[in-house]
Amino acid sequence: MIENSFDRRDFLKVLGWGGAAVTLSGCGFTSVQDGVETVVSYVEPPEYAIPGISVYFNSTCAQCDAGCNITGRLREGRVLKLEGNTSSTINYGKMCGLGQAGVQAHYNPDRVREPMLRGGEVLAWDKALGMINDKLSGVKGDEIAFLTGSVSGHVKVLLQNYLEALGTKNHYAYEAVAPSVVRAANKKAYGVEMPRLRLDKAKVVVSFGADFLGAWVSPVNFSQQYGKFRKAGDTGRGVLVQIESKMTLTGANADRWIAIRPGTEGILALGIIHALGAAGLSLPADVAAVSKAYDAARVTKDTGVSAEQIEKLAALLKERSPSLVIAGSAAEGYVHGSQNAAAINLLNSVLGNIGKTIEAPTNVPFPQVAVTTGNRSSVQALNDSMANGKVKVLFSYGANPVFTTPTALKFKENLSKVGFKVVFAHYLDETTQEADLVLPLDSALEDWGTSVPEYQGESAQLSIQQPLMEKLHANTRGVGDILLALLKQRRANEYKDYEDFYSYLRNAVVKNKSALGSAGEDDDTFWTGALSKGLVYFNGSKGSLSAKSSAAGIVLPAPAEEDAAYPLHLIPAVTANLRDGRHANLPWLQESPDPMTTIVWDSWVELHPKTAAKLGIVEGDIIEVTSRSGSIKAQAYLFPGIHPDAVSMPLGNGHVAMGRWAKDVGVNAFGILDQVVDKETGELAFNETRVKISKTGKRVIVVKDEGFIGGSQAGNKIAVRASTDEVELSGEV
Amino acid sequence: MHRFLSLFILLVGLFANAASHAADAPPSITTADDLGPVVEQPIEFPHNRHAGNRDPADAADPSVPAKGGMEINCMYCHTYARRSMVSGIPPLRKCIGCHQNLPSVRDTPRIQKLFEYWDAKKAIPWKKVHDLPDFVRFNHERHIQRFIFTQGKPVQEACGYCHGDIKTMTVARRQKALSMGWCVSCHEKDHPVDAAATKTTTHGPNDCWQCHK
Numbered sequence: 001m002i003e004n005s006f007d008r009r010d011f012l013k014v015l016g017w018g019g020a021a022v023t024l025s026g027c028g029f030t031s032v033q034d035g036v037e038t039v040v041s042y043v044e045p046p047e048y049a050i051p052g053i054s055v056y057f058n059s060t061c062a063q064c065d066a067g068c069n070i071t072g073r074l075r076e077g078r079v080l081k082l083e084g085n086t087s088s089t090i091n092y093g094k095m096c097g098l099g100q101a102g103v104q105a106h107y108n109p110d111r112v113r114e115p116m117l118r119g120g121e122v123l124a125w126d127k128a129l130g131m132i133n134d135k136l137s138g139v140k141g142d143e144i145a146f147l148t149g150s151v152s153g154h155v156k157v158l159l160q161n162y163l164e165a166l167g168t169k170n171h172y173a174y175e176a177v178a179p180s181v182v183r184a185a186n187k188k189a190y191g192v193e194m195p196r197l198r199l200d201k202a203k204v205v206v207s208f209g210a211d212f213l214g215a216w217v218s219p220v221n222f223s224q225q226y227g228k229f230r231k232a233g234d235t236g237r238g239v240l241v242q243i244e245s246k247m248t249l250t251g252a253n254a255d256r257w258i259a260i261r262p263g264t265e266g267i268l269a270l271g272i273i274h275a276l277g278a279a280g281l282s283l284p285a286d287v288a289a290v291s292k293a294y295d296a297a298r299v300t301k302d303t304g305v306s307a308e309q310i311e312k313l314a315a316l317l318k319e320r321s322p323s324l325v326i327a328g329s330a331a332e333g334y335v336h337g338s339q340n341a342a343a344i345n346l347l348n349s350v351l352g353n354i355g356k357t358i359e360a361p362t363n364v365p366f367p368q369v370a371v372t373t374g375n376r377s378s379v380q381a382l383n384d385s386m387a388n389g390k391v392k393v394l395f396s397y398g399a400n401p402v403f404t405t406p407t408a409l410k411f412k413e414n415l416s417k418v419g420f421k422v423v424f425a426h427y428l429d430e431t432t433q434e435a436d437l438v439l440p441l442d443s444a445l446e447d448w449g450t451s452v453p454e455y456q457g458e459s460a461q462l463s464i465q466q467p468l469m470e471k472l473h474a475n476t477r478g479v480g481d482i483l484l485a486l487l488k489q490r491r492a493n494e495y496k497d498y499e500d501f502y503s504y505l506r507n508a509v510v511k512n513k514s515a516l517g518s519a520g521e522d523d524d525t526f527w528t529g530a531l532s533k534g535l536v537y538f539n540g541s542k543g544s545l546s547a548k549s550s551a552a553g554i555v556l557p558a559p560a561e562e563d564a565a566y567p568l569h570l571i572p573a574v575t576a577n578l579r580d581g582r583h584a585n586l587p588w589l590q591e592s593p594d595p596m597t598t599i600v601w602d603s604w605v606e607l608h609p610k611t612a613a614k615l616g617i618v619e620g621d622i623i624e625v626t627s628r629s630g631s632i633k634a635q636a637y638l639f640p641g642i643h644p645d646a647v648s649m650p651l652g653n654g655h656v657a658m659g660r661w662a663k664d665v666g667v668n669a670f671g672i673l674d675q676v677v678d679k680e681t682g683e684l685a686f687n688e689t690r691v692k693i694s695k696t697g698k699r700v701i702v703v704k705d706e707g708f709i710g711g712s713q714a715g716n717k718i719a720v721r722a723s724t725d726e727v728e729l730s731g732e733v
Numbered sequence: 734m735h736r737f738l739s740l741f742i743l744l745v746g747l748f749a750n751a752a753s754h755a756a757d758a759p760p761s762i763t764t765a766d767d768l769g770p771v772v773e774q775p776i777e778f779p780h781n782r783h784a785g786n787r788d789p790a791d792a793a794d795p796s797v798p799a800k801g802g803m804e805i806n807c808m809y810c811h812t813y814a815r816r817s818m819v820s821g822i823p824p825l826r827k828c829i830g831c832h833q834n835l836p837s838v839r840d841t842p843r844i845q846k847l848f849e850y851w852d853a854k855k856a857i858p859w860k861k862v863h864d865l866p867d868f869v870r871f872n873h874e875r876h877i878q879r880f881i882f883t884q885g886k887p888v889q890e891a892c893g894y895c896h897g898d899i900k901t902m903t904v905a906r907r908q909k910a911l912s913m914g915w916c917v918s919c920h921e922k923d924h925p926v927d928a929a930a931t932k933t934t935t936h937g938p939n940d941c942w943q944c945h946k
Binding site: 034035036037038039040041042043044045050051052053 | 769770771772773813816817818819821822823824825826850851854855856857858859860861862863864907
């Protein structure tokens with residue numbers, strides 16, 4: 001009826017009157033709530049509490065493994081904002097966006113609040129803990145496994161004690177995007193897994209794909225050092241050269257960004273050594289023998305980096321000493337990743353940087369609290385055990401392998417073979433959904449703990465994590481408290497003096513106050529001081545490096561053959577915001593634009609414009625990325641900062657569970673990775689996956705901050721751009 | 734005809750919808766006399782009894798129940814007003830601090846209720862009487878420091894600029910508009926500044942960001 005008699009003019013009339021009516025009804029101060037809102041006062045206020053005035057407590061950030069020291073601002077008993085702790089030598093009072101979003105992890109509405117059985121049935125804590133005890137009875141020690149992320153501090157001590165009480169050695173520490181191949185190569189070359197990298201002392205930094213300003217190891221520490229490195233002091237402004245196949249945030253900051261054929265980083269490193277030798281640097285005999293074969297012509301052919309560029313790099317490194325060469329994630333993600341990293345580390349030794357810009361970290365005098373770093377081979381080992389039916393009971397804390405392992409590993413299928421799975425969880429993520437029993441954890445801002453970060457500042461420290469506010473939900477528990485309760489089931493006598501994890505922690509730290517530099521103080525003074533500072537330093541001795549880099553054993557394969565069926569390399573990108581995806585449910589991180597592409601709330605495929613032109617793809621085309629292990633669809637984004645033979649997809653999105661902001665946003669690039677490992681360490685070779693791309697015929701508008709023109713400037717020379725081959729940076733050498 | 738009918742029905746529907754939406758909203762707070770709504774509190778707190786003027790007939794002996802007020806300084810209970818942005822609702826401990834020593838009124842219904850909260854260690858869910866929009870930051874400390882401590886105005890007069898004559902009320906009710914125009918009307922006035930004061934200006938700040946930040 002209305003269709004016949006209602007024309008456009010009437011429609012507009014109704015719209016106008018309707019708008020007026022709605023406007024009138026909306027008049028007034030709508031946010032004023034006299035007599036509606038409740039204003040709750042304290043029953044007994046703490047001495048320091050003045051409503052409206054902030055108080056500050058120090059704690060430790062748990063958003064990533066860098067372990068930055070933080071200061072939380074509270075008002076009326078609620079934490080509002082986090083900042084860096086100014087007395088920290090890890091983050092020097094600064095903090096990154098991921099850390100800032102810790103507040104949202106704490107207040108997140110999707111947190112698990114009650115102990116639950118599979119299917120969501122809620123049960124009481126004593127029942128849940130009793131259930132674990134029942135399920136463990138009759139199970140042999142080596143049939144029990146504990147999967148965690150990186151762990152350190154007193155939670156690690158309790159964890160080790162619990163494993164011992166259960167009679168198992170099966171602790172699998174898993175980190176999906178950790179630099180585990182580089183750690184192994186460092187151990188070989190320098191004698192330590194993670195030396196202190198002194199960017200602030202270096203005059204040149206050559207980074208082979210280490211995104212140290214974005215997401216690598218301890219980005220806030222490196223950013224602070226980078227500031228000093230870039231300052232034109234006595235030594236002049238430092239020069240940063242970044243060599244990688246896909247531009248990272250660090251690459252975008254570099255003076256020279258060199259695009260390299262994926263996987264040939266080691267060849268270039270040896271090529272630079274060869275060029276250094278040719279320029280007159282004396283090389284040890286074994287090094288000279290190995291690098292002899294890597295003359296400029298061959299290296300250029302293999303890597304795609306011009307001879308002139310190699311010569312310039314060598315001249316730069318020779319001229320400006322000390323320098324620092326860093327092997328990063330982009331170089332390690334291949335079948336020959338260890339070899340790549342070894343060749344890059346060799347460059348440091350040839351340049352004499354060991355001991356100058358590569359320093360030994362301070363020893364942590366208590367190995368039981370020192371960090372157990374996670375890697376990727378551990379989850380493969382666990383997967384094999386599960387597949388063979390060797391695991392009857394599995395505990396999981398701080399890892400989400402169902403999301404972060406390649407589908408080809410079949411982790412989810414193998415997980416279902418485990419009889420009883422207990423997950424300590426913040427969210428109902430992909431792994432938690434598979435659990436038989438879910439134990440809800442306190443947020444990092446509600447929990448007690450200590451941590452010893454892998455990458456230490458000026459001296460080794462024990463960072464203290466203390467609750468910044470009361471618990472939001474009555475039935476969550478700290479991980480330490482859960483472990484203590486489980487330990488009491490086994491060793492009641494040993495732990496009977498500890499009412500909760502706090503009393504255990506206080507006792508353990510205070511007992512060792514002399515090793516923490518406060519021998520003379522009484523216990524309360526020491527403990528209060530430690531809590532107010534948020535960290536204590538170990539009386540640790542300076543460690544030493546054993547420089548034994550040698551060219552022996554470095555065997556670099558020729559660049560990978562062209563693969564006709566799957567012509568492109570897939571480079572999964574670890575972004576500063578989302579990392580391995582554990583924080584995908586924090587809307588601040590989804591909303592912050594990716595630093596390189598400015599895309600928000602989605603996944604994308606980065607393609608070089610030339611590659612895209614060849615395939616007839618324009619920005620926004622939904623394209624299907626197919627590897628031998630699977631395929632996913634995402635929007636195309638044309639980006640000149642990538643090698644034409646490669647495409648890149650960010651990790652972290654594509655959750656099918658976890659929470660309202662993570663679920664169904666983007667696609668999971670972990671899923672289509674081929675299960676190929678580094679030959680030496682057995683670590684998943686991240687960048688080895690080959691893909692092909694096909695158009696689906698659909699096109700979307702890419703949601704990004706840079707506007708529809710993107711980086712093309714539409715022919716206007718707003719910011720002039722030139723390739724590194726064309727430009728002569730005067731004074732650089 | 735058909736056409737007008739459908740138009741009419743649509744419009745009536747829209748207005749009815751808007752009106753029902755408006756009815757859901759909290760009652761309008763702008764009344765003719767600038768009075769706020771009558772707010773029902775969990776305990777009908779008698780401001781007049783605590784802050785009101787002393788009855789001359791009352792004896793000096795504190796053990797004899799007084800008929801008039803006790804002239805307690807506003808800041809004795811709203812202790813944060815001089816130190817913070819908000820004046821603060823007194824913590825329950827403050828009430829009990831005096832009332833545990835006042836057996837003469839211990840069995841009255843309001844005090845019994847007060848002790849019930851205290852025994853349960855539960856905060857009293859008072860309702861907000863003076864609320865401002867979320868984009869306005871009014872600072873008590875600045876006003877109290879200036880009028881009471883610098884200029885030596887009587888406390889009840891200074892507080893009364895915005896809160897009215899609380900000492901005559903039981904449960905407080907908003908007396909002033911607390912709208913921007915109302916705030917500005919005072920900030921525009923020339924306030925006499927005493928000679929000792931270092932401030933040369935004689936009226937309140939007029940910058941937007943003083944309140945909207």
